[in-house]
Amino acid sequence: MMACGRRGDVGDAERPASPPQRIVAASLLATEVLLEIAPHARLAGVHELTADPRFSLIVDAVKDLRKVGAEPEQLLAVRPDLVILDAFTRPETVALLQGAGVPLLRTQAPASLDDIAANIRRIGHACHLDVEAEGLVSRMMTRAAEVRATGGELAPWRVCSLDGALHTYGRGSLFDAMLGLVGARDLAAERGAGPFRKLDVETVLAWRPDALIIAAAPGHEDRELQWLEQQPGLALLPCVRNHRVLFVPGALLASTSQHFVELAAFVQKGLLQWGKP
DSSP states (O other): OOOTTSTTBOOTTOOOSSOOSSEEEOSHHHHHHHHHHSOGGGEEEEEGGGGOTTTOSOTGGGTTSOEEOSSHHHHHTTOOSEEEEOTTSOHHHHHHHHHTTOOEEEOOOOOSHHHHHHHHHHHHHHTTOHHHHHHHHHHHHHHHHHHHHHOGGGTTOEEEEOOTTOEEOOTTSHHHHHHHHHTOEEHHHHTTOOSSEEOOHHHHHHHOOSEEEEEOOTTOHHHHHHHHHHSTTGGGSHHHHTTOEEEEOHHHHTOOSTTHHHHHHHHHHHHHHHOOO
């Protein structure tokens, strides 16, 4: 999150003097949180990606809300009194919004459940919705405790994420934190990979994961499985031959809000159905 004290910036210790009434949620995270804690009438705009089912879990919930793009002109056009950005917003966008005197809040890129809770609280504080945000955090933590209590028998599972370019997520990633909540092991983290790493086929074969987790649009799992089976070498993996490939909706796999706990529950359910590795 941006440092406190600059013009137009809302940090942990400062927020608009009165509750903002024209909030622009310029990220999926901000929209997912605000839909839970804020009256919809206070949302002047939400990021256009919230209407795309490839990336969004809340397509139906935002149907009646105005969609805005990432350009400063689009954000300013709805006359916001608070814009909530994420850690990946372009610096020039931030600079232009600051120059226009618009209060800004920038959430951090989370790497743990506690980081997600901190972002929820940060959003709630900036919007004068601290009590509502704390309620959402409490519900999320209660659900997380339920998931954590169910995963005792999953410790032997060595799981690896993979995409079409053979990228994976290791230590320090939100994926790693998710598997910790599930009760399984992040194979990439155990092999020394950092938060994001590109692998080659030989490395994946040498690691021999017990299960793969791959993003797939609902209804298109067969297409992803075909890719795996046609990728030279990967079809030799025991987990592929034994159908230990868990396809997760891409929007759920990428969630950085309270829905992260439902991702953990989804993965846990899949592993539990398979029994032992």
